[in-house]
Amino acid sequence: MTDQSMRAFLSQLDKLGALHRVKRPIDPKFEVGAVLALRDRGPAILFEQTGSLPVLGNLLVSRERFALGLNVAPEKLDDLCLQALSHPIKPVMSGSAPVHEVVQSGDIDLRASLPVPTWFERETAPYITAGVIIAKDPENGRRNVSIARLRLEGGGRIMAGIAKNHHLNLLAEKAKALGRRLPIAVAIGNHPAVLLGSQLYLGLGDDEFDNVGGMLGEPLRLVKCKTVDLEVPADAEIVLEGELDPEEQIEEGPVSEFHGFYVSYGAGLGGRISCITRRHDAIYQAILPGYASEHCLLGGIAIGATLRQALQRMIPAVRRVLITEGGMGRLHAIISMHKPRLGEGKRAAMLAMGQVNLLKLITVVDDDVDIENPREVEWALAARFRGHEDLMVIDGVKADRCDPLHENLTVTKIAMIATTRPGDGEPLSRSEFVRAPKSILDRVTADIGQY
Template identity: 45%
Template sequence: MTAIGQDMRSALEILQRENRITRVEGSVDTNFELAAVLAQCPGRSAVIFENVEGYSVPVVGNLVDRKNFALSCGIDTSLEASLNYINKGIENPITPLVVEEAPCREQIITENVDVLKTIPCTTFFEKEAGRYISAGIIIAKDPETGKRNVSMNRLLLLGPDKLMIGMSPSHHLHHLKEKAQKIGKALEVSIAIGNHPAVLVAANAYVDLGFDEFEIAGGMFGEPLKLSKGVTVDVEAPAGAEIVIEAEFIPDELYEEGLVSEFHGMYVDYGKSPVLRVKGITHRNNPYYQVILPGRYHEHFIIGAMAIETTALRNIRTAVPGVKNAYITEGGMGRSHLVVSLSNPRPGEGQKAVFAAFAHCNLIKQVTVVNDDINIDDPVDVEWAIAARMKADQDIFIIPRVRTDRAEALVKEGTVAKIGIIALRDANALPKAEIPEEVMKNVQDQWDKYKITRLS
């Protein structure tokens, strides 16, 4: 297993060695142009913009792809490896370690704070309200228990020291804000930008309020995640973060955001959202700024998908012990479509798996259940299972008016119809015709001896 660090720079070093970085040397403007270039960069490598107009700060995008995640975490690129790695973090959480000296505090700004002057906030889509910070990890503490909550929320730049923060009333952060307000406190937050892929995925984990997501990151790393104390707030941030914005909620101040893109690639209007006052900014010497291209783009999908599929698998296993793997598809927008594989399922267990998935995550609205001989991260193999094993008159069921998330594209009165597809072989299924497994493996191991030439 490759030795790894805890920060974005260590991930970039690994990706550089693996030829998984694209460098953009030409000048780009943060006003739509950077987003347009990022959207059209070929392949799935990380992208570094080295010449951002008006800034000396390089911008990193497309950091998290499934292969990039595996390489930067020192694991193999299989779905099972990533599920096990993330699950290890949840099952074996490690308490973070607060250190006195941290790279993220090499430069400290507490006077004349100006977010836009310091970092290249970006405009993404034409009908949105302005410049957004899209890769910020938000850290807050429960005002009563002191336990951390870590999440990812969009941040709209309103002024030199003001940010609107987008969050649903159902989010844990919203509960902490309300709790603080009831006892007469302004909830403080740290916003960490430029983080290791494992930290980004941990921040998106679907766990109960009070479960410190930084403990999950530590569990993945196999050692405590190093944190640094705040300068103007009593909230820690990852010591290796590139940039940290320290802020607090302004009581009772809301901002009408207007249209904003969602993961499904369409505009929504969520109305008013809370506002933060920035108290300070700290950063590494010569920092990188990280961008996640929102809307219908693969990094936005994958960060959420990897977190959801891992916790969904854990939840399904409590109902169906024979579940093998779970996979959130990219075509399902990294949120909505789940494929589940079962080992030797008994009658009715496919349906139980579907219901367990719906119960776990409001955003999941289609679950396809297959046998464990299907590669669930291969859409062709999954479609084959549907074509060969699903009996449409028996194996498709639709559940109307199920509770969903406000971000669902077709939400109506907080609900949406959900669908289960059972594509399991039955006792009368025809056997699969396959080349002997040992021969297939021998050929693969000796591939070079065949001296195969591809004709153009």
């Protein structure tokens, strides 16, 4: 098996000059977050002196960085995600693991044990932001893997901020109906495939670890937890073991969201961590929350992959889906299509809005447009979009509570169809690009370094 740890990727970044080490002492309260925000698109940053464990941030701040971490060419990143969805590989169990080198149980003090950052001025406590949460359905035992923000409440107590439709919350509600608490494990410091796999939009009961294996091209190696009946990535840096108590409601107050504003969602679920296991030289991984590249990309790449799969099942002409960073990795999408028939662009946009509740601005272009190049997308709008026919405006659509502009949980959704139509490709039409003969272009392209 290949090395499935985060540190293997760190070593790769270090060799490429894409890992920056901060050797001066730094305070996890606000200072770590301020540095990560000001160097948002730069190298990964390892803070070596935080008072406890080193802190790693800005690991996956570009699509190129994700591709590197998944050992695939950048242009093949979407295809790899699609392969992971269509060809999952089940995990395998290991009898021992690096994450069990140190075991701490009994009276847990999370603040003393871990350098968890406090991120923003109005947030009231530190938040774990890169913790991959593993839980099982209390009725059928099926595994769920996700990320939710976890606030430290003192000692081993935590508060989980989870949307009502989040699968983890649904499992907690099931446990509540059975009169139980929900056991959880939180893996921190994971391979990029584990992080990305945890964000895939799957059905309740589908195991995200199977899709992580599809990304890796081999089974993900798991190990049994020490105190709860759960399995976690064997090569993680740190694992927290405990439970959520669906009967305990803790008011959260202002918290940052992906759009970069504060929101107040009310109460979150209480819980307690009773055991910490880790590597002896563990690195604490953090993801800068709010409107930050890693936060937006982690959700956006996963949403784009699952949406592309769903659309292609219905409309084979769909080629790619990009959830844009400018749209916060959640709200805006660009869909490319190959020779769509009349009306298919609008159908794709409507299906996308139905599939992903968050989406509210969709642009549809032909597949001769590079959807990762904003200049080309804007060109398509200028050259192929007919406002009186190709603009869709739908008022009063049910919105997600995360949307920064919702009114009574509704928003206006918009689609712009910037594609060619049958007949547009005729000679001298507005869709025929001016270019040299193809044979000359191909020869010059092959020898461009000689010019």
